[in-house]
Amino acid sequence: xxxxxxxxxxxxxxxxxxxxxxxxxxxxxxxxxxxxxxxxxxxxxxxxxxxxxxxxxxxxxxxxxxxxxxxxxxxxxxxxxxxxxxxxxxxxxxxxxxxxxxxxxxxxxxxxxxxxxxxxxxxxxxxxxxxxxxxxxxxxxxxxxxxxxxxxxxxxxxxxxxxxxxxxxxxxxxxxxxxxxxxxxxxxxxxxxxxxxxxxxxxxxxxxxxxxxxxxxxxxxxxxxxxxxxxxxxxxxxxxxxxxxxxxxxxxxxxxxxxxxxxxxxxxxxxxxxxxxxxxxxxxxxxxxxxxxxxxxxxxxxxxxxxxxxxxxxxxxxxxxxxxxxxxxxxxxxxxxxxxxxxxxxxxxxxxxxxxxxxxxxxxxxxxxxxxxxxxxxxxxxxxxxxxxxxxxxxxxxxxxxxxxxxxxxxxxxxxxxxxxxxxxxxxxxxxxxxxxxxxxxxxxxxxxxxxxxxxxxxxxxxxxxxxxxxxxxxxxxxxxxxxxxxxxxxxxxxxxxxxxxxxxxxxxxxxxxxxxxxxxxxxxxxxxxxxxxxxxxxxxxxxxxxxxxxxxxxxxxxxxxxxxxxxx
Ligand SMILES: Cc1cc2nc3c(=O)[nH]c(=O)nc-3n(C[C@H](O)[C@H](O)[C@H](O)COP(=O)(O)OP(=O)(O)OC[C@H]3O[C@@H](n4cnc5c(N)ncnc54)[C@H](O)[C@@H]3O)c2cc1C
Numbered sequence: 016x017x018x019x020x021x022x023x024x025x026x027x028x029x030x031x032x033x034x035x036x037x038x039x040x041x042x043x044x045x046x047x048x049x050x051x052x053x054x055x056x057x058x059x060x061x062x063x064x065x066x067x068x069x070x071x072x073x074x075x076x077x078x079x080x081x082x083x084x085x086x087x088x089x090x091x092x093x094x095x096x097x098x099x100x101x102x103x104x105x106x107x108x109x110x111x112x113x114x115x116x117x118x119x120x121x122x123x124x125x126x127x128x129x130x131x132x133x134x135x136x137x138x139x140x141x142x143x144x145x146x147x148x149x150x151x152x153x154x155x156x157x158x159x160x161x162x163x164x165x166x167x168x169x170x171x172x173x174x175x176x177x178x179x180x181x182x183x184x185x186x187x188x189x190x191x192x193x194x195x196x197x198x199x200x201x202x203x204x205x206x207x208x209x210x211x212x213x214x215x216x217x218x219x220x221x222x223x224x225x226x227x228x229x230x231x232x233x234x235x236x237x238x239x240x241x242x243x244x245x246x247x248x249x250x251x252x253x254x255x256x257x258x259x260x261x262x263x264x265x266x267x268x269x270x271x272x273x274x275x276x277x278x279x280x281x282x283x284x285x286x287x288x289x290x291x292x293x294x295x296x297x298x299x300x301x302x303x304x305x306x307x308x309x310x311x312x313x314x315x316x317x318x319x320x321x322x323x324x325x326x327x328x329x330x331x332x333x334x335x336x337x338x339x340x341x342x343x344x345x346x347x348x349x350x351x352x353x354x355x356x357x358x359x360x361x362x363x364x365x366x367x368x369x370x371x372x373x374x375x376x377x378x379x380x381x382x383x384x385x386x387x388x389x390x391x392x393x394x395x396x397x398x399x400x401x402x403x404x405x406x407x408x409x410x411x412x413x414x415x416x417x418x419x420x421x422x423x424x425x426x427x428x429x430x431x432x433x434x435x436x437x438x439x440x441x442x443x444x445x446x447x448x449x450x451x452x453x454x455x456x457x458x459x460x461x462x463x464x465x466x467x468x469x470x471x472x473x474x475x476x477x478x479x480x481x482x483x484x485x486x487x488x489x490x491x492x493x494x495x496x497x498x499x500x501x502x503x504x505x506x507x508x509x510x511x512x513x514x515x516x517x518x519x520x521x522x523x524x525x526x527x528x529x530x531x532x533x534x535x536x537x538x539x540x541x542x543x544x545x546x547x548x549x550x551x552x553x554x555x556x557x558x559x560x561x562x563x564x565x566x567x568x569x570x571x572x573x574x575x576x577x578x579x580x581x582x583x584x
Contacts, residue, residue, distance in 0.1 A: 038069050038578050039070045039190065039193055040072070040192060040193065040196070041071075041183045041192040042198065043074045043196065044074070044075060044083070044197065045075035045081065046075075046082065046200045047083065047086070048542045048564075049073065049081075051107075051558060052540075052564045052568065053154050053155075055565050060158075060161045065576075069163065071162050071164045072165055073165070073166045074166075076203070079151075080151045080155075081147040081149075082147045084203065085144075086141070086144030087144055090144075093139075093255065094225065095138065095139055095140060095440075096138055096143055097435070097436075098556060099438070100120050100124065100133065100134055100136050101120075104558060105120075105146070105150035105558070107559075108558070120146050123149065128142065135298060167187075169187065169188070172184050172185060172186070173504070174197075176510065179193075179538055180193055180538060181195045181539065193538055193575075200554070201490070201491075201544060202501075204223040205491060205497055206221040216465055216466045217487035218233070218466060219233055219487065221487065222252040223251075225255035229255045229259070231260070234280060234484045234486065235280075235484070236277065237280065238484055239281060239480060240282065240284065241486070242486045243286055243287075244487070244489040245286070245459060246489075249287075250441055250442075250445055254444065256279055258444070262275050262276045262278075263276075264447060266440075271444050271446060273447040273448055275451070282452075282453065284458050285454065286458055286464075288366075288460070290368060291362070291372070291432060292376050292432070292436075293435075293437060294375070294434075294442075295379045295383040295436055295437060295438065295441075295443075296383060297382065297383040297393065298438075298439050301385035302382060302389060303388050303389060304389055305349055311346060311349070312402070315398075317405075327416050327417075328416040329415055330415075331415055331420075331422050339430075340356060343398035347391055347394035355395065358392070362429075368459070368460060369456030369460075372459050373446070379436075379442065383442070392433055396433035399430040399433060403552060407550075407552045407560050410551045411550045412549065458480075464482075464485075468482075493548065494517070502541070502545050509531055514548055517549065522540075522546050523535050524563070525540070526540040526563045528541050
């Protein structure tokens, strides 16, 4: 996929020559969140009269700002979104400036890729990257009218506090900034911390970028491969080693079939602790859900939003879980089903063997595609998806009692499996690979054996296989900071503290990190994955669930005005 290079745009406006003090802003990392913050800053800056001396430097190591690494335009098309196109827009729902085009993804696709513009489609991540980069270029053009802006295609190695300001060091630059925004997301493609893998090392530690990490040089054709993990990343890895190697996946009569290329491994063995699979996201308009079910969700969201505030926070199991249970039960009843609660209790307690996992995935595919009536699993997944914005609003920023996190964490992980799994078409592809016996689920629940053994055996010990390659398809948890990274250094220097129950980095509603005494750290802001837990659901493309880019932009403009005030004194 092609896109005009941003390089043509990177020389910003001439530096201020008016002799007024400079106000410098550094944006470190410019994937989607960096773009969203810049867009809000642009909107706020238009109403600031005195902007002279304003400089903005965007540090991004990846070639396409806005897209970053996750939505890199050069990645292969078999890596698809887990979010339907109609959910994606780089612009907030009610924050539009009129002066330049701000299309949603679907509007943009209609203009540039009309054959891909179906609102319910789950399109390649590269294409979403192209859209995000296009939006970035629009924002960048507009920002250039207001400030001296430039992009440094570099990785920032260090940030150091100097009084109320921050020194930012990159390979060719060391400059002091008044405001630093850290939107480093996944901090690059990296593996889980070594101690987490202690005793269980892999030959391939991280699957991204798949074209490199899972190439035939690293994972040989016709080999036996064990994958650690059975989530979305494992599905990406499986598709990379099959469809990505020239195998053909085709849908006929609502079912997927695989024709091998001969370049794929002979056996791919996913391995997870519980064996419980992820469920397909329903295809809107296809799932056989009665119209009346739609009407129940606003009421349940309202119940959650209206729960009386408690000084030490809500108790998830006592206050919120019954609302979710009730919503799932009611939705299932309206679909003609009974026993939603019993289904969840038995699902939650047991590990799945390969056959059960495959049957559950089959069932969820058929429900998602409207080939069978909604199941209890669908009702639970739908309840979680529909009520999630209310949970985000109530749980973020200390909404839960500290001791309630022990209940919340495992239930949320379980609900993610039911609600935020792969699109149905990717699950259909996986099922075709299982049917073709390239993906082998016999070992799905049990211990990941690691490289030392060079073999794997079923939990019962009755079947053993020799293994050629071990691949780690588990992303580092949000709380697992890159050991040599900028965020870990801030924690070590006690400029940022952790939200103890979730281990997320603690920020206030303006995304300002809080130090160990609970005071906001001036001139610094953190967004995205590292705050997951302090802010719920923050590692997403959604622009509707959180308003932190807006509150951050407001606070930066206040800081700017305040500094101007000082200059004039
Ligand atoms: C494989 C995968 C698939 C996903 N699919 C979806 C999906 O379908 N839907 C969805 O809503 N979410 C999805 N997500 C979640 C995804 O993380 C968010 O959608 C989004 O990318 C978050 O944006 P971000 O800007 O916070 O982080 P990132 O996208 O990770 O961007 C951070 C940027 O910071 C840069 N950076 C890091 N360190 C430095 C440094 N020191 N100096 C300079 N630059 C630096 C990186 O190069 C990167 O471009 C997916 C995540 C992954 C990993």
